[in-house]
Amino acid sequence: MIEVKNLHKGFGEVKVLKGISATFLAGETSLIIGESGSGKTVFIKSLIGLHTPEEGTISFDGRINTKFSEKEKQQWRQEIGMVFQGSALFDSQTVEENVMFPLKMFTKQTQEEMLERVNFVLKRVNLENSNKKLPAELSGGMQKRVAIARAIVMNPKYLFCDEPNSGLDPRTAIVIDNLIQEITDEYNITTVINTHDMNSVMEIGEKIIFLKDGRKAWEGSSNDIFKTDNEAVVNFVYSSNLFKKVRDAYLNEKK
Template identity: 55%
Template sequence: MIELVNIRKSFGEKVVLQDVSATMQAGKTNLIIGSSGSGKTVLMKCMVGLVKPDSGKILYNGKDFTAMNDKDKKDIRQEIGMLFQGSALFDSMTVEENVLFPLDMFSVGSYKEKRKRVAECLDRVNLSDAAKKFPAEISGGMKKRVGIARAIVLNPKYLFCDEPNSGLDPQTSLVIDKLISELTKEYNITTVINTHDMNTVMESGDHIVYMYQGLKQWEGSNKEIIFAKDEKLNDFIFASDFLRDAKEMRQMEMFQDRDWRNKMKKDGNEPKS
């Protein structure tokens, strides 16, 4: 897992992160949500080492990433897969060559072994037929899946996804959400997703951190978020009448589950009739 301990980051006089502490759980889909300017992107950049926090610790399985030398940081980074918002594929390379790129950079296997691994990853994201195509010849959703295949080709322990559903239609977004969730559980990856997509929050949020003005405002699961009483969180998640109605319907559906109902009563979160 990844532990964040009192992370603080400023740019000049502007404080972006204020003593943020949270845990990204292993084998779970961890989401960082919040409005623009809340600090969620900077928080993710701190976790992957693109931005150095002013103070605090980032622990990968108990090892302090912020205090590591360059060699040790490189070792951790080789265990990280990254899915970029715009997919960030090389236009001059085929789909197959894009997925092969990290293997050429960081692995010492034979070319035959690398090609086999690429084929396995493309098959896992249902893109075997697109191996010889160039990025300009495939759809936005397919590019995202190529990005996922490239992110997992080195068998990472950690997967970071920056707005994976950006620019996609709702149906394709569901496919990407499901694929990321399946891979997270299948390979026991610690997955961290920076997202604005409320469907991702409600369907894939095993663990959610809500950021507000540089602070961790709320932390919990997608089930707990339905009954959360934090006013700022509810204003952000359930902003429209439609979403508020959907929230009430989901509350009543979940309340039919006896175990969950007993837990809600114990916590004092029983929905009003």
């Protein structure tokens, strides 16, 4: 479980996060949504320790990350898997080398053991027979799968994804969403996803947090989002005609 209390973060004069509190449970897929510039990326980067909070605490199963010793921090880092918006695969390494990299750095497994684990996770993300390809030879969806494979290869307790669907076609986006949710359920991972893809919200949003101007403006599930009368959420989620119609249909059905 990840518990965020009163998180503040800014850059110089610009205050990006203004007192966010939230709880993310193990085995649950939580989505952070909000307009561009609402603080989603800064929030997720604060969770993974790339930004240090100015105020507030982030605790991982009761351990506050800013109070870690170097050794504890190192240990905690290995409990984290992160899927970056642009996949962030190492260009000069093949798919196999990318996924094997954390194992080489942090385990004492033999080459055969590492290869077995790499093949297992690549199979898990439905990406077999691409071991020797370079990231540049893969499609966007395949790169995302490699990034997910690399993020889960160390069996993380916490998985973070920054806009995992950006740049993907709707069909591939749903495949990636479902994959993340399956992995979350399967390994009981605490998963936090940044997105502004409404399909993701409807598909996998067990818990949704809506950020506006650096503050938590709303929290609920994908079902609650149909019923909410929070003006900011309604304006953001139902800005497209398609989702407006879906919502109307849902509410009519409930009447």
